[in-house]
Amino acid sequence: MEKSYVIGLDYGSDSVRAILVDAANGNEIASSVFYYPRWKKGEFCDASASQFRQHPLDYIEGLEATVKDCLKKAEGVVTAQQVKAISVDTTGSTPIAVDERGVPLALLDEFADNPNAMFVLWKDHTAVQEAQQINDHANSFDLNYLKYVGGVYSSEWFWAKLLHILRVDESVRKSLYTWVEHCDYIPFLLTGGTRATAIKRSVCAAGHKSLWAAEFDGLPPNSFFSSLDPLLDGITARLFTETYTSDQSAGTLSEEWAARLGLSTDVVVGVGAFDCHMGAVGGEIEPYYVSKVIGTSTCDVLVAPKTEVADTLVKGICGQVDGSVIPGMIGMEAGQSAFGDAYAWFKQVLLWPVKNLLADSGVLGEEDVNKVIDFIDDQIIPQLGRQAEALPVTQTSELALDWFNGRRTPDADQTLKAAISGLHLGTDAPRIFRAIVEATCFGAKGIVDRFIDEGIPVKGIIGLGGVAKKSPYIMQTMADVINMPIRVHKSEQTCALGAAMFAATVAGIYTKVEDAMEAMGQGFERTYSPRPEMVAIYADRYEQYKKLGSFVENKDARISEQRLVSQITENE
Ligand SMILES: Nc1ncnc2c1ncn2[C@@H]1O[C@H](COP(=O)(O)OP(=O)(O)O)[C@@H](O)[C@H]1O
Ligand SMILES: O=C(CO)[C@@H](O)[C@@H](O)COP(=O)(O)O
Known part of the structure; x- marks a missing residue:
């Protein structure tokens, strides 16, 4: 043939x-x-x-x-x-x-x-104000047009x-x-x-993104959009x-x-x-498994048979859509707006003097400066990972929030910002890196917990994408934090x-x-199993992460922060 x-x-x-x-x-x-x-x-x-x-x-x-x-x-x-x-x-x-x-x-x-x-x-968040207006506007309608996108519209x-x-x-x-x-x-x-x-x-x-649903016979009607802003009149x-x-x-x-x-x-x-969504198929997704493409951000996908999902609506995710992954099944999407991007941010912070001062020192010529920058750029994350992995994890270690690019799931809010707490004079780069790694893994647990809390069981995790392939340290931490085995797919290009x-x-x-x-499936290369001794420590630290999250998210505190920022801007 x-x-x-x-x-x-x-x-x-x-x-x-x-x-x-x-x-x-x-x-x-x-x-x-x-x-x-x-x-x-x-x-x-x-x-x-x-x-x-x-x-x-x-x-x-x-x-x-x-x-x-x-x-x-x-x-x-x-x-x-x-x-x-x-x-x-x-x-x-x-x-x-x-x-x-x-x-x-x-x-x-x-x-x-x-x-x-x-x-x-x-990842462009220039439309935060418009997203907020869509959310407020949708709440004034009898029919909930946000019901299939987790109840919150995102920028x-x-x-x-x-x-x-x-x-x-x-x-x-x-x-x-x-x-x-x-x-x-x-x-x-x-x-x-x-x-x-x-x-x-x-x-x-x-x-997942345009509010299309069979129940609405397509998109929400023109009246929904024209009453939001006349600029949208006629666009549907x-x-x-x-x-x-x-x-x-x-x-x-x-x-x-x-x-x-x-x-x-x-x-x-x-x-x-x-x-x-195509990555989940490439990664051989099964019903009730969370397929996570872990790269710059994470995009998490779960599929479940239509008859079993029935009327269940999962709050605070990026939507549930009939046939978005596998025709005939409900595809559910969630994710973190920054995952590897949080590590990349820290790398850029550390590289600042190298990029901005080294050339001025006159010690190295331009070509050598560029070689040094390329070397550090390439090595810094794996090296930090090795150093961080060797540190003992304690209840009082530095603790961070992963919202470097806002929060996608649970409950999208792109105006939220990250934080690093518990810093002291002994805090060095590997310790900060470890806190960021833990934060990204706690964010991942928040997604799994949301599915479970909303009545969608999670049987296991499938890891795909750059970070899943490159960092055993991060994948092991994630398995310990979520307390579930994570299978990493063999394919280098799972989405393709x-x-x-x-x-x-x-x-x-x-x-x-x-x-x-x-x-055509290529199978799995390895499984990360939770280590019982770490599961208990991380369970405790996850509770601390949630408390830090509520503190930072606290509306009153954020209002005063915004007031302070506008006062400073006015004074300038
Ligand atoms: N060794 C590593 N350990 C952890 N994260 C890494 C490592 N190398 C690269 N990254 C992160 O991986 C992300 C890129 O992931 P990748 O899957 O290759 O790309 P994309 O998300 O664009 O598809 C970057 O944000 C980078 O910070
Ligand atoms: O959000 C989605 C899909 O809904 C992704 O396209 C987005 O996370 C992009 O991911 P990566 O660039 O692969 O990290």
Whole structure:
């Protein structure tokens, strides 16, 4: 029988990864990574204002480069005719303004350098005020439009970001026809779409971020949005009613993209979804397991049979959607807005003098300074991990909160900030690092506890992503803190592998994605089991973490803090 191959594309926060796999068994034939060049230079972003934007060309150039690179690496093994399908996952909610033809505004000359005309990355929190208004507004309606998104709307999501952009940028407002998620745009691009109304919207993005629900016959009505802000009046008619699961086709490769990639126009393109949802499939998720993609942030996904979930609504998560992970099952999403990013923050703090003072010392030339910076940048987190692991854990050790980028779950509140307490003159870098590691693991336990408290049992944890693969210390701490075994998946590119499983399904090689999972799954490389002696200590420290969290979250304290900040700003 002729061999068939499929391509899975995984758009992460910093890079896009493509893998070319054998559709019969999931064996990886080739892979390729492309770091977004504009993003790498920090263009269009302002971290102090929580503004994180990505240019569509970063994604488009990455698409072409990685797919072509995979095909080149597989020359002599895989022919273009044997490639049957491509599926894509992306971060989310990462939406962009497009014109009537579905062209992102940033691709038009007049908007080429306008961050408001670019993709608003999931971690952009410029829309906190709009999210708060959506929450207050939703509470005044008889029908609870937030019921399937955990009861709280987040500034990381579709509507808050749309409203923010409409308010702050008149030029974008005038040219915007509709608002599109990254995971829906790429299949539209690949299939040569020319009308924005024809974009196939994934149920994953629509249900988790856009308030789409079968019960509402689609999105909430125009009256919901026009009464929130007249700027939104009429927008629902230019959005969508229909949604699609990722085992469905978005079309086939257009002439242009077939030529650009060196593939046939028969290649089927699947409907997209978010990274962690396809990652859960790549990581062979089972009902009631929490699949955690642990990288810059965490995105946690749990699936449960529809009949068993019945009317249960889980409060404070990032939504529960029929078919967002596996068609026919309810997919539930949660996560932490900063996980590896919290370590990266600490690394940057420590690197400050090296980056800013070393060159001035005149001891080293520019080339050597850069070599030193690269060396420390590369080594600092693993080294801190080794030192932190060797420290005894005590009840009085430094204690931190993980809300470096706000809190996503439980109960989204992106205005919250992190804290480190219990500092003393003996506190050194490894001790602070350990406190941050523990905090990220306590945040992970908060998510598991929320599922259980809301009546959704958790049978175990599956770890995927960069941190799960790179740091045994962090994974062991997490197993001890949650007091559950964590299986780490073998695949290096689990999200892309999940996309490839969906591609094999849309190509008709499997009738359902569960069959693709079984045939193409790569299995697990190791399991971290909780250590009983550590479980007890961490249980106690988790209680302290919760107390510190309530103290920092305390509304009165935060109001006085905000007053203080505005007073200081006024005086300046
Ligand atoms: N050895 C390590 N131990 C712990 N965290 C690490 C290590 N190396 C990198 N990280 C963290 O991993 C994160 C990147 O995760 P990764 O899964 O590669 O990317 P992404 O989240 O963009 O998909 C960064 O935030 C970084 O701080
Ligand atoms: O939030 C979601 C999906 O809903 C993710 O796309 C987002 O966490 C991005 O994750 P990473 O960049 O992989 O850490």
